[in-house]
Amino acid sequence: QNVVKEQLLKLVEVPSLSQDGVPLTLAANISSLKELDAALANGAEGVGLFRTEFLYMDRSRFPTEDEQFEVYRAVVQKLRGETLIIRTLDIGGDKQLDYYELPEEENPFLGFRAIRFSLERKDLFKIQLRAILRASEYGDVRIMYPLITSIDEVRDANAVLSEAKRELAAEGIPYDADIQAGIMIEVPAAVAIADLLAEEAAFFSIGTNDLIQFTLAVDRMNEQISHLYEPYHPAILRMIRAVTNAAKSQGIPVSICGEIAGDVNALPIWLGLGIEELSLSAQAILPVKDGLLRTKAADSRKLLEEMFRCKTASEVRALASQFHAEAALAPGNVQSLL
Amino acid sequence: QNVVKEQLLKLVEVPSLSQDGVPLTLAANISSLKELDAALANGAEGVGLFRTEFLYMDRSRFPTEDEQFEVYRAVVQKLRGETLIIRTLDIGGDKQLDYYELPEEENPFLGFRAIRFSLERKDLFKIQLRAILRASEYGDVRIMYPLITSIDEVRDANAVLSEAKRELAAEGIPYDADIQAGIMIEVPAAVAIADLLAEEAAFFSIGTNDLIQFTLAVDRMNEQISHLYEPYHPAILRMIRAVTNAAKSQGIPVSICGEIAGDVNALPIWLGLGIEELSLSAQAILPVKDGLLRTKAADSRKLLEEMFRCKTASEVRALASQFHAEAALAPGNVQSLL
Ligand SMILES: [Mg+2]
C-alpha cells in the first residue's frame, strides 16, 4: 500500500493527460480551507466544488457575510490563480442546521433543499452571493447553483446576483463584474432541458450522486434497495451524453462530480464523451490520474460506442472493467507495480 | 352544477372522438369492484389502471390467490369484453400494509416499492400473477408492472409470469396464454431507455404523478415546495414525447394516467402527440370527453409545436389555457351552456 502511495505521489507534478495527450482537468471537492491542503498535496488543479454548507453547519447562527468572505478569500488565494467554483448553500435533504428549523419532510431528498431554500430566503442568499463576489477580487472565483430544475430558477438566482452586484458597486466594494455563474445538473428535468439551460448558465457540473438517485428513483442510503443504485445504467450514460452535447452546442464547459467521477473504470466514459473536467475528493485524484495516463481517448471513444449498444448496466460494467484491466497492465502503470 | 352534470351524462353514450374525429379512449382508474360501477356509469371504456394494492390493504394478511382471482374475474366480467389492465402490487412509498412490516425509510418515494417489492418477494408476486392469469380466461385482461427502471426488471418479472403460466398449465387450469404484459413509465430512467423497454413490453402507461415527482425532484405532498410540482414543465412535455415516439417506433400503444390526464387543458398535448388512451378517475371521464368533443386534433398538433418552443412552464400553461378557453366557447360545449 505504501509503495502504491509513494508511486502515486510522483504523479502530483505530472500533467493530467490521457495516454494520447487529451487533457482532463482533475479538480477537487472540498468542504473547508483545511481540506484544500490535502487536495493540493494530491495535485488538485483548482476546486471544482466548494461545498459551502459546512460553513453553515455545526454552529449556532448563520455565518455573516464577512465570515464567509474570509473563508472564500483564503481558499482562492491559496489556489494561486487556479479556479475556485463555489456552490451556493446546498442545505436540506440530509443536511440540517442546528439553529434554523427546516420543515419535517416525508421525502427530504425530494424536498425543500439547495436553491429552493436560497430562493425562498433571498436575504440569506444575497449575503452569500455578496461574500462570493467580494472574494472574486482575489482570484478566479465562479458561482454554482445546486439542484436547478428550471430556467426560472436560474433567472431568479441571477437576479439576486445582479442585485448583490449593484449593492456592492454602490458601496464601492470591488468584485469581478464578469464572474461566471454555472449550475449543477443533478435533477432529471435539467437534463431534459439542458439545451435551454446552457443558454442561461456559464457552465455545467453534472452532480451524478443526486442525478442517479432521482433518475433511478433510488435513495442510495437505503440499504434495502442500494443494489438498484447503478451509475452504469444505460439511462445514466445517455443522460450524461445528452447534457454534454447540449453544453458543447452552446460552447460551455461541463464537468462531472459525485462518486462515480472517482471510479477509474468510468474514465473511458468521460474521455469518450469529451468531458473537460472531473471534480474529485482529494484521495481520488492521483488514482484517477494514474488511470488517465494509461488510457487512450481514441480507445475510449470506441469503447463508449460499444457501451451505448448495451441494454443493461451489467453489460456496461463488464465492458468498463475489462477495458480498465487491460489499461492497468500498460507499462509504467502504478497499480501494475504491485 | 346539476345542469352541467345532467348535460355531461348525455355524453355517456357519445363516442369519444376529437371534433375532427380522432379517437381517444377514456378508460378508468379503479381500486375496487365498487369503483367500477361509478366508472361505467360515467362511460368508461375499459379499465386502464386497476390499483390492486387496495386488495392488500385494510386487512390482516395477504389476500390468497382465490380471493384475488374472484375480484379480478368479477371486474373483467362486468367489463363485457372491454380491456382490464391490472397493475401488480404497488405497495411501499406512502402505502403500507398492517400485517407486513416494510422497512422504515428516509425517502420512501425513492425506496422499497412496487415492482421492487414484488421481485424481492417472488412468492407473493407469483400468487398475484396466477390470480390474474386465471381471470384472463374471462375477458381481455392485461398485466402492468409498476415503477420499472430497467430492462432487467421487466425480464425478471416476465420470468415469474412464465413460471406462473407453466404451473397453471401443469395443473390444467385455463388462462390466456397470450396475455399482454406492459409497464408503467414513471421513473426518469425508463424514459431515457424507452426504446429498449418498448422491445420488452406489450404497452406503456405513463404514470405522470410519479414521473413528475422524480423528474422535478419534488414530493407533491410536501406543501413547502408543491408549487414546484409542475406538469406543464417543458422537461415533462419532452419526456412524454420521447416515450410516445419510442412506443410508436416499436408499434406498441401508450396511455397516460395520473392527475394531469384529467386536466382538460392538457387534452391538446395528448391529441398533438397521438396518444391513444387516457386512464381517468370516474369523475374526470365526462368533463374530459366534453373537452375532447370540442377540440380538433389538427389544431392540437399546431398548439403542441408552439408549446415545444416554450422555455418555461408558465408559457406552456398560458398556451394551454388560452386554447382551452377558445375550445370551450365552441357551440354545443357543455361548459359553455352555463
Ligand atoms: Mg446534490
Ligand SMILES: [Mg+2]
Ligand atoms: Mg406510481
